[in-house]
Amino acid sequence: MKRSPRDSADSQRRITRRGLILGGAQAGIMGLLALRMRYMQVDQADKFRLLAEENRVNIRLIPPARGEIFDRNGAVIARNEPAYRIVIVREDAGNVDDTIRRLSSLVELDEDELNRALTEMNRSAPFLPITLADRVTWEDISRVAVNAPALPGITPEVGLSRVYPLNADFAHVVGYVGPISDYDLERMEDPDQLLRIPRFQIGKVGLEAKLEDQLRGKAGARRVEVNAVGRVMRELDRREGVAGSNLQLTVDHMLQNYVQARLGEESASAVVVDCESGDLLAIASSPSFDPNLFVRGISVADYKDLTNNTYRPLASKSVQGIYPPGSTFKMVVALAGLEAGIITPEDTYWCPGHLEVSGRRFHCWKGSGHGHMNLEGSLRESCDVYYYELSLEVGIERIAAMAEKLGIGVRHDIPMSAVAQGLAPTKAWKREVRGEDWLIGDTVNSAIGQGFVLASPMQLAVMTARIATGRSVTPRLIKSVDSVEQPSGAGESLGLNENHLRQVRRAMFSVSNNRRGTAYSNRIIDDAYRMAGKTGTSQVRNITTSERARGVTRNDQLPWNRRDHALFVDFAPYDNPKIAVSVVVEHGGGGSAVAAPIARDITLQALFKGDPPLETYPEKDRGRIKSQQEKLRQLRPIAESQGKSRA
Known part of the structure; x- marks a missing residue:
């Protein structure tokens, strides 16, 4: 049956309208795709470039300088000082036992510290540096550098270490830092990635522990190029961290020192309060102990002497x-x-x-x-x-x-x-x-x-x-x-x-x-x-x-x-x-x-x-x-x- 001209015209109009709608939808989709492509290729270029390079670029954390602690008049109570250390990278060392044996002929290695390092080495990635000796002398560093060809995987480094120049005077107030342990990590709900660095130092007791977050600071980062097995080839860029906050205490270190000396060997304590401000001018416990012993990890003998003392020097x-x-x-x-x-x-x-x-x-x-x-x-x-x-x-x-x-x-x-x-x-x-x-x-x-x-x-x-x-x-x-x-x-x-x-x-x-x-x-x-x-x-x-x-x-x-x-x-x-x-x-x-x-x-x-x-x-x-x-x-x-x- 032959269609009338009117039906043909209506059909043509419907086809044209549908074509326009479909074409408009296609144009809209193409426009959105174009905008998305521009966003990904231009606005997010740096992000996706990094993702594309992740197989050959790693981000390494840079430990920040720990905040320092001063008395009310500016005398240093806790500071950071450069400390030389010797580290080993297992994948570069080849025969680790043989390398350590050659190193020990040049530098005196503490047996407890060496055993601790070997334990860390066995549970860490092979390309991570592990400290074999900390706070070594410049002469030790020189001997290692001169004999570098015979010591594969061994590198001398310089870092910061905590020092308490007034020794026992502020041990009970400031406390001390020490290498982070598995026990420390287990107690934290969401530990900072900085704390995953082997032997990173954190506050253990006293003010160092109570104000750890303020004193620690924020980590920096460096972008390094690594090869297929993770060895660092070169540094691409670096962002320095934020140092921890510096703290000034209300305590007068001269008075604190006098009080500790005056208490002598008694099992005793004394507190001096400023009546106007509430400032603790001295807050001492006797006998005391040297917190520097704990910074690198106190020996069993020294710790036993402290814990067996009837006068409880750690309290x-x-x-x-x-x-x-x-x-x-x-x-x-x-x-x-x-x-x-x-x-x-x-x-x-x-x-x-x-x-x-x-x-x-x-x-x-x-x-x-x-x-x-x-x-x-x-x-x-x-x-x-x-x-x-x-x-x-x-x-x-x-x-x-x-x-x-x-x-x-x-x-x-x-x-x-x-x-x-x-x-x-x-x-x-x-x-x-x-x-x-x-x-x-x-x-x-x-x-x-x-x-x-x-x-x-x-x-x-x-x-x-x-x-x-x-x-x-x-x-x-x-x-x-x-x-x-x-x-x-x-x-x-x-x-x-x-x-x-x-x-x-x-x-x-x-x-x-x-x-x-x-x-x-x-x-x-x-x-x-x-x-x-x-x-x-x-x-x-x-x-x-x-x-x-x-x-x-x-x-x-x-x-x-x-x-x-x-x-x-x-x-x-x-x-x-x-x-x-x-x-x-x-x-x-x-x-x-x-x-x-x-x-x-x-x-x-x-x-x-x-x-x-x-x-x-x-x-x-x-x-x-x-x-x-x-x-x-x-x-x-x-x-x-x-x-x-x-x-």
Whole structure:
């Protein structure tokens, strides 16, 4: 059947419209393909050129320079120095054992380090360089270079290594670095690729570990051309890394060095806090150790000597050690009683030498008793019964709240390892932790800083600074990061009654300056520098009824680890507090006899920023102090030389 002209025209129009649509779609697709091709060939040319070359171009990381650490005056505490090392590339060495044998005839190789290198070599790619000897001398490097043809795969290199020029003085504060281990990598969720470099050094303990990310910096990279088996043929380009941040601490290295020397061989610690800013001017633990031993990997013998030492040189006692604060805690109880309105400074309690509570006798250190005691007298002469009586009226909840307000039972945020929280116990704490009800005897024990109460030397220094200023002084260890000043720890008002604080300060002044005070023999006689303090002696053993009946055994007649801890806290000058000090001597005996003399010397050294005039000491002590100063100066040659080269 023949189609009409009209049908033919309609059909033609439909075909034309479909052709236009199809042609338009094809043109659109072609346009998109053209734009995509331009994007890939022009805009992304560099990326795809690199992808095309990946079989012959590798990216190698460049370790950044680790940030350096300085004291408050610019003296170097931790720095990087060039270190020569000898490395081996297994694929180039041929017979590795034979090559190492020839090398050992030229350079002395440490057996432990060599075994470590062989272990790394067996689990690493054959083209990766492995360190055989680190920190070798220039003479060793020269011998290797001269004999290079006979030492295939052996290359002398220069890199950066960590050095602690002040040796043991800052070991517990700064810590140390060491080669990264499998254990370190396992603890990290997403380790930086930089950490995959064999024997890359990271912070292990202390500030080096706590601020590892800031100190490490960011890796650079170099693009190298390699052959089919991965051997580097030439370097194509290089992008240097970003060095780690430089840190300036609040600590004065000269004072720190003095404190370490003054603590001597005692198992002890001391903390000095700037009352205005909260700066930690010194924070020392004794005995200490040389952190440089750990940088390359400490020997088994050296490590065993440290771990077997009864005085625990590896422990950071100033922040990690927690002790019953003994009578230094009495200021807390006194302020809790004053703030609660339970006592006034004139109110007295009768001390017959003991107090009967629930059928148990709690003794005062003075067996014959002190008689009537008011607030000032109780602190001055450290009467225990006064605080037994007061604590029963105040209650443990108020005492614990005041302790936390003054910084005890609080984990202060400073970048050191294992900073302890201490303990200001409450009824709820004992139920939760011990599953027991609080007893009235627990309150009595807490009143004199025994029982469950625990505090670190740093917390005791903070407590003293807060009493001296009435502000929530917060310890600060980092003064600046890359020259940017960090927030002050001056703190706001504690909200305590100023008259109550004044009464407690006056009583602490009597401790050191009244003839009946427990620290009178260790006073400062210069009116401009007089200190206010408090002695403390905390028991580490129970004294039985039978022992008390026949006479309590003297500390010097007991084994060292059963003797009392000796404590002392102070602030000075009394009229214008600038520093607060705490000293704890483990198993030292009495606080007045052992800790107070150390604290007095540290206080004067901090105030005078060097050896104080002999006239600040009681006349009877000046000959001994002069000899002591001369002896301590001989122990500080490294710190003295650092002081002359401050930045």
